[in-house]
Amino acid sequence: MSEDYKIKLENVTKEYDLYQSKNDKLKTFFSLKKRHEVPHFWSLKGISLEVHQGEALGIIGVNGSGKSTISNIISGIIPQTTGFVDVKGDTSIVAISAGLKWSLTGLENIRLKGLMQGLTFEEIAAVREDIIEFADIGDFINQPVKDYSSGMRSRLGFAIAVHINPDILIIDEALSVGDDTFYQKCLKKIQEFKKEGKTIVFVSHSLKQVEMLCDRVAWIHFGELREIGDTKKTVNDYRKFSSDFKKVTSAERSKYQKDKKQLQLDFDIDAYEKSIVQKEQEDHGTSEHEAARKVHKNFYSEVLPTKMTTLTKWLIGVAAVIMVFFALVTVSGHSITKSISDPSVLMHPTYTKTQNKAQQFK
Numbered sequence: 001m002s003e004d005y006k007i008k009l010e011n012v013t014k015e016y017d018l019y020q021s022k023n024d025k026l027k028t029f030f031s032l033k034k035r036h037e038v039p040h041f042w043s044l045k046g047i048s049l050e051v052h053q054g055e056a057l058g059i060i061g062v063n064g065s066g067k068s069t070i071s072n073i074i075s076g077i078i079p080q081t082t083g084f085v086d087v088k089g090d091t092s093i094v095a096i097s098a099g100l101k102w103s104l105t106g107l108e109n110i111r112l113k114g115l116m117q118g119l120t121f122e123e124i125a126a127v128r129e130d131i132i133e134f135a136d137i138g139d140f141i142n143q144p145v146k147d148y149s150s151g152m153r154s155r156l157g158f159a160i161a162v163h164i165n166p167d168i169l170i171i172d173e174a175l176s177v178g179d180d181t182f183y184q185k186c187l188k189k190i191q192e193f194k195k196e197g198k199t200i201v202f203v204s205h206s207l208k209q210v211e212m213l214c215d216r217v218a219w220i221h222f223g224e225l226r227e228i229g230d231t232k233k234t235v236n237d238y239r240k241f242s243s244d245f246k247k248v249t250s251a252e253r254s255k256y257q258k259d260k261k262q263l264q265l266d267f268d269i270d271a272y273e274k275s276i277v278q279k280e281q282e283d284h285g286t287s288e289h290e291a292a293r294k295v296h297k298n299f300y301s302e303v304l305p306t307k308m309t310t311l312t313k314w315l316i317g318v319a320a321v322i323m324v325f326f327a328l329v330t331v332s333g334h335s336i337t338k339s340i341s342d343p344s345v346l347m348h349p350t351y352t353k354t355q356n357k358a359q360q361f362k
């Protein structure tokens with residue numbers, strides 16, 4: 001892979017823990033046992049791809065294959081579990097389900113997204129009218145977004161995203177709602193973006209839209225990159241898979257999906273890391289130790305731990321015990337040395353001076 005990229009993903013995985021309830025989540029968080037007891041699902045099983053400046057990359061795949069997970073990782077909405085992610089520039093995501101704050105009005109959302117993108121108040125004011133005109137939602141701009149129809153939300157989300165001037169535009173199923181006039185307006189805007197040399201990631205189930213807009217396409221299949229390359233070839237291969245899949249019996253279809261999902265449940269991250277180490281050794285002739293060190297660094301250095309390690313849990317436990325001890329020492333009125341030599345005194349507080357005096361006059 002070259003360094004001349006706008007977006008780079010290398011061996012990216014995403015794991016979700018499948019907790020039965022919030023209680024289970026809390027228990028696992030504080031548990032000192034290994035968390036392997038919780039079933040977990042690997043939404044991405046190691047994705048590597050690059051998107052270049054001025055390129056429009058389409059992402060296609062069946063429902064639940066991991067397309068939105070990828071677009072959300074690129075946008076910085078969710079972190080990857082392992083792997084290297086580098087995005088050079090400001091991203092703006094347009095997704096049916098992401099971006100807008102429902103309790104705020106349309107106008108407040110324009111301000112919020114503008115500020116989040118790093119625009120000044122003057123810059124926001126300069127594009128505000130264009131956004132309102134593009135979104136075409138009339139007086140609703142002063143209403144909370146929760147009162148909008150899904151089409152209105154989508155129009156506003158798209159209008160904001162394309163007017164706050166991002167380097168990278170990520171469009172996740174945003175064109176599937178809204179009427180034809182708005183759709184044509186969006187297509188025109190995306191084409192303008194392309195002409196300006198901006199980078200686009202386009203997630204869609206509409207193969208026609210993908211063919212019209214994308215220079216290359218990545219086909220994601222049950223968490224894996226099944227194919228990436230020329231739009232026509234990749235889309236045709238995907239069409240062939242879909243039509244072949246429709247021809248088999250529904251029992252065969254369910255079995256195929258069930259088996260694929262099972263592989264996502266059984267995915268072994270350590271074995272995957274080892275396979276990358278092996279490839280690194282073969283490709284660069286490095287020693288196993290050196291390859292393992294390099295791969296491990298790229299695999300985990302980017303990722304903030306989302307779970308407490310056992311050591312952290314122990315340290316928090318010890319800190320809690322010390323805090324409780326000092327609280328009891330203070331309340332009991334005994335000295336620290338006495339409390340350490342005979343902790344049972346903590347259960348028998350000393351009398352205060354006033355109480356002692358009161359005792360004398362009894």
Ligand SMILES: Nc1ncnc2c1ncn2[C@@H]1O[C@H](COP(=O)(O)OP(=O)(O)OP(=O)(O)O)[C@@H](O)[C@H]1O
Binds near residue numbers: 017061062063066
């Ligand atoms: N928060 C979560 N917890 C558990 N599993 C999740 C979570 N978010 C996504 N998943 C699972 O990860 C897999 C990929 O989801 P994702 O939304 O990325 O797929 P998709 O290709 O965008 O699907 P669609 O085409 O239906 O939008 C799915 O099996 C989904 O159930």
